[in-house]
Amino acid sequence: MTTDTxxxxxxxxxxxxxxxxxxxFDVSHTTVDPDGVSDAVEAVLEPPxxxxxxxxxxxxxxxxxTTVWSPAxxxxxxxxxxxxxxGIADYGSLVLPTTADGxxxxxxxxxxxxxxxxxxxxxxxxxxxxxxxxxxxxxxRGSAIVATGPSATADMGALVQGAHGPKAVHAIIVRS
Amino acid sequence: MSDARTTKAEHIRHILETEGAAIEQNTQGFNxxxxxxxxxxxxxxxxxxxxxxxxxxxxxxxxELLDDLREAVEANGGTLYLADDAADxxxxxxxxxxxxxGERVVKSKSMTTEELELNTVLETDGVDxxxxxxxxxxxxxxxxxxxxxxxxxxxxxxxxxxxxxxxRFDPDQSLESAExxxxxxxxxxxxxxxxxxxxxxxxxxxxADSGTMALVTSEGNARKTVAATDVHVAVAGVEKxxxxxxxxxxxxxxxxxxxxxxxxxxxxxLLTPPVGSPTLDFAADERGTPxxxxxxxxxxxxxxxxxxxxxxxxxxxxxxxxxxCSNACANFQQVGGHVFGxxxxxxxxxxxxxxxxxxxxxxxxxxxxxxxxSRCVNACPVGIDIPWINTVVRDRINRGDVDADEGAVEWLxxxxxxxxxxxxxxxxxxxxxNFGTVARLGxxxxxxxxxxxxxxxxxxxxxxxxGIDRRRDLPQFQRETFREWVSARDxxxxxxxxxxxxxxxxxxxxxxxxxxxxxxxRTLEALGVAVQVPDVTASGRAPLSQGMIxxxxxxxEAVAEALVPHVEAGYDIVVIEPxxxxxFQREYEKLLDEPSHEALAANxxxxxxxxxxxxANGADADELADGDGERVAYHSHCQQRTLxxxxxxxxxxxxRDFDVVTSDAECCxxxxxxxxxxxxxxxxxxxxEDLTAxxxxxxxxxxxxxxxxxxxxxxxxxxxxxxSRHPIELLAPE
Numbered sequence: 001m002t003t004d005t006x007x008x009x010x011x012x013x014x015x016x017x018x019x020x021x022x023x024x025f026d027v028s029h030t031t032v033d034p035d036g037v038s039d040a041v042e043a044v045l046e047p048p049x050x051x052x053x054x055x056x057x058x059x060x061x062x063x064x065x066t067t068v069w070s071p072a073x074x075x076x077x078x079x080x081x082x083x084x085x086x087g088i089a090d091y092g093s094l095v096l097p098t099t100a101d102g103x104x105x106x107x108x109x110x111x112x113x114x115x116x117x118x119x120x121x122x123x124x125x126x127x128x129x130x131x132x133x134x135x136x137x138x139x140x141r142g143s144a145i146v147a148t149g150p151s152a153t154a155d156m157g158a159l160v161q162g163a164h165g166p167k168a169v170h171a172i173i174v175r176s
Numbered sequence: 177m178s179d180a181r182t183t184k185a186e187h188i189r190h191i192l193e194t195e196g197a198a199i200e201q202n203t204q205g206f207n208x209x210x211x212x213x214x215x216x217x218x219x220x221x222x223x224x225x226x227x228x229x230x231x232x233x234x235x236x237x238x239x240e241l242l243d244d245l246r247e248a249v250e251a252n253g254g255t256l257y258l259a260d261d262a263a264d265x266x267x268x269x270x271x272x273x274x275x276x277x278g279e280r281v282v283k284s285k286s287m288t289t290e291e292l293e294l295n296t297v298l299e300t301d302g303v304d305x306x307x308x309x310x311x312x313x314x315x316x317x318x319x320x321x322x323x324x325x326x327x328x329x330x331x332x333x334x335x336x337x338x339x340x341x342x343x344r345f346d347p348d349q350s351l352e353s354a355e356x357x358x359x360x361x362x363x364x365x366x367x368x369x370x371x372x373x374x375x376x377x378x379x380x381x382x383x384a385d386s387g388t389m390a391l392v393t394s395e396g397n398a399r400k401t402v403a404a405t406d407v408h409v410a411v412a413g414v415e416k417x418x419x420x421x422x423x424x425x426x427x428x429x430x431x432x433x434x435x436x437x438x439x440x441x442x443x444x445x446l447l448t449p450p451v452g453s454p455t456l457d458f459a460a461d462e463r464g465t466p467x468x469x470x471x472x473x474x475x476x477x478x479x480x481x482x483x484x485x486x487x488x489x490x491x492x493x494x495x496x497x498x499x500x501c502s503n504a505c506a507n508f509q510q511v512g513g514h515v516f517g518x519x520x521x522x523x524x525x526x527x528x529x530x531x532x533x534x535x536x537x538x539x540x541x542x543x544x545x546x547x548x549x550s551r552c553v554n555a556c557p558v559g560i561d562i563p564w565i566n567t568v569v570r571d572r573i574n575r576g577d578v579d580a581d582e583g584a585v586e587w588l589x590x591x592x593x594x595x596x597x598x599x600x601x602x603x604x605x606x607x608x609x610n611f612g613t614v615a616r617l618g619x620x621x622x623x624x625x626x627x628x629x630x631x632x633x634x635x636x637x638x639x640x641x642x643g644i645d646r647r648r649d650l651p652q653f654q655r656e657t658f659r660e661w662v663s664a665r666d667x668x669x670x671x672x673x674x675x676x677x678x679x680x681x682x683x684x685x686x687x688x689x690x691x692x693x694x695x696x697x698r699t700l701e702a703l704g705v706a707v708q709v710p711d712v713t714a715s716g717r718a719p720l721s722q723g724m725i726x727x728x729x730x731x732x733e734a735v736a737e738a739l740v741p742h743v744e745a746g747y748d749i750v751v752i753e754p755x756x757x758x759x760f761q762r763e764y765e766k767l768l769d770e771p772s773h774e775a776l777a778a779n780x781x782x783x784x785x786x787x788x789x790x791x792a793n794g795a796d797a798d799e800l801a802d803g804d805g806e807r808v809a810y811h812s813h814c815q816q817r818t819l820x821x822x823x824x825x826x827x828x829x830x831x832r833d834f835d836v837v838t839s840d841a842e843c844c845x846x847x848x849x850x851x852x853x854x855x856x857x858x859x860x861x862x863x864x865e866d867l868t869a870x871x872x873x874x875x876x877x878x879x880x881x882x883x884x885x886x887x888x889x890x891x892x893x894x895x896x897x898x899x900s901r902h903p904i905e906l907l908a909p910e
Contacts (some may be wrong), residue, residue: 134420151395
């Protein structure tokens with residue numbers, strides 16, 4: 001279990017663990033400053049792309065990603081770009097909040113999901129993540145998906161990545 | 177009854193032939209994955225303890241938690257319905273679907289709705305019900321039942337799924353690879369999800385503090401089931417409630433690792449419904465707002481609240497349906513849930529679920545597949561004593577009605593086998609449960625008893641009337657028992673010894689495996705230990721394995737009466753038969769008063785564990801035989817491994833310069849009487865072949881075969897046709 005600490009060495013350890021675990025679960029990733037987010041998204045997206053606006057200070061989406069989309073656009077999108085509210089180092093997990101602007105469907109329907117997560121929001125282990133989520137859920141009855149790697153199934157006689165959800169996931173880790 | 181045995185044997189053979197290979201490959205893959213995945217955890221045992229405590233507390237406080245949950249769900253804008261039984265739950269859901277003018281219901285995987293048979297009820301109303309989990313969808317198309325609680329279609333090969341799709345849909349392009357099949361299913365189900373009206377999910381956990389439910393999935397279909405529909409119905413058993421969101425942590429860390437060997441599954445949906453996502457109207461191509469969403473949580477009693485009051489079945493409610501007990505089970509690995517399963521649930525814990533939800537009669541159909549090997553005990557993330565639940569339910573079955581067909585021979589076995597259990601006990605169980613009486617008669621009349629027992633006529637009668645498979649070699653009773661040998665010789669005098677032990681002369685050592693008893697005495701004496709052998713041989717293991725708890729308790733009390741005074745006098749108890757050692761450690765807790773169990777458990781040692789301890793405390797290892805590099809293939813014993821004491825045998829053999837390779841099969845498949853039983857002979861052999869394959873490799877084929885348990889020795893000799901010995905026979909000085 002990766003312990004959460006605030007000192008620089010401790011943070012580096014948490015982030016190192018997070019990247020290793022993203023690798024373990026076949027999630028590619030890049031680490032950028034906020035003003036590099038747009039290019040980083042651009043570099044991995046396949047059109048047509050839809051998205052959900054990123055929170056303040058986490059960078060901008062490139063022009064090719066539309067945040068105004070209909071259910072038909074959702075089904076037609078090749079890439080969905082969303083923020084992630086937390087990263088969990090021990091599992092390489094991206095926590096996707098359920099929001100009125102549609103993080104849940106945008107992260108789910110397209111074959112490729114690009115998640116943008118802030119370094120500051122990467123926690124060590126499952127218990128730390130649930131401690132944060134518990135407060136949130138009790139306060140504002142929120143929901144979230146702990147997503148780890150692409151969707152997968154072994155029901156068709158062999159392991160296949162890309163079942164009902166994305167086939168490929170890319171994480172953009174934003175420096176503070 | 178013999179007809180019933182034959183029918184059962186035929187059914188098992190059919191499943192072994194048609195589904196066995198796929199089930200074996202998948203479950204063993206999951207099981208290997210579990211070992212690897214939990215090994216990465218820093219504190220696996222601590223997490224399991226934490227999970228267990230949360231469940232114990234939650235079930236204890238269930239009524240109060242249900243009140244809290246209702247408040248939370250209603251504050252969130254949803255509805256909580258507590259359903260008494262299947263009919264009540266189904267009626268509620270059908271009303272919700274009707275109110276929503278639902279024409280199509282999409283579902284994500286839910287065992288509880290299978291228990292309720294919800295699909296059938298909705299389909300009767302003309303609703304189109306579509307399972308969206310790919311495995312469940314395949315089974316829905318094929319009209320088959322799940323063979324595994326987590327991976328329902330593991331009995332189906334890729335080829336058979338391709339043929340099924342071909343026949344059902346006549347696709348434009350032929351489908352072959354798993355990728356092609358998955359893509360086809362995704363597209364087809366995508367259409368159906370898009371115009372569905374109601375989404376039905378299960379819930380792995382529900383938190384009382386916030387009304388949050390956790391759904392543990394991999395495909396993303398549960399996410400889509402919720403996202404694409406306006407009305408969400410979650411159906412779960414009442415036992416799924418835990419106090420807080422934070423309490424989910426140990427379960428989320430353990431459930432995937434314990435089940436399919438994944439550190440975590442792709443998605444854990446933590447939903448506090450109605451969820452805050454926009455509604456999606458694909459037909460009109462419009463997005464709505466989260467306010468348009470509706471949520472119903474249906475928690476089902478259906479026998480669970482009665483299980484909560486039942487001291488023996490209560491633990492079943494801690495089950496998180498991870499499937500570890502299925503995957504770790506050597507029998508399940510061969511036959512899957514179509515043999516080792518009831519109406520809904522399968523694997524070891526299914527006995528508890530089916531007994532509680534459906535009734536003892538349903539559990540009776542498959543309960544004998546649990547041999548009590550105990551390999552599931554350490555695998556279970558909440559530490560449920562699954563073998564005990566199976567034993568208790570077997571006992572309850574025994575106390576049910578007598579099968580009318582058995583009257584003819586019952587008097588015979590009953591005369592032979594005076595015990596404390598009721599007359600309802602199946603004649604086969606009664607015979608095996610009274611192995612002690614059989615063994616005493618066998619030795620008294622040996623070798624005649626062995627010759628007669630081996631005749632074709634005797635074997636045919638034994639098969640016909642008591643269901644002992646005639647292909648199985650019978651134990652060869654020795655004329656001179658171990659105890660007779662001991663009392664006729666002059667052993668190391670107490671005065672000359674550095675210490676004294678009491679060596680338990682278990683039934684098998686006393687009557688059949690006499691040589692290992694002699695070797696044990698020679699070894700202990702060589703290490704300066706005087707050996708006393710008490711006048712008690714029957715531990716209760718045999719009746720316990722047949723579910724004859726009253727008889728087992730009588731035996732346990734007799735053992736305690738004979739041994740506890742020795743413990744009080746400061747002597748250690750040494751046990752040769754691993755299943756009896758495990759009994760003293762584990763099951764006696766349920767059979768004896770606490771001080772007696774504690775005395776025996778704390779002061780009894782498996783033989784090689786004891787030898788290891790003597791050597792570690794300065795005894796001279798050179799007194800034992802020198803292995804001189806002898807190549808040995810060792811199979812430990814299932815119950816010995818559960819207690820973690822097999823390592824002492826390896827260490828002592830290693831110390832004496834034996835070159836040891838140890839098997840990693842969960843069980844030998846013999847399991848006391850199981851492998852003798854006509855209806856289970858084929859399963860037993862299939863399990864045994866996984867073990868013997870490990871001793872037939874280039875590296876092991878020429879090795880001397882060594883095993884700790886009587887059953888394992890019997891199975892190895894039968895299947896390998898190489899002699900096998902207890903490890904003490906290698907180590908004993910001449």
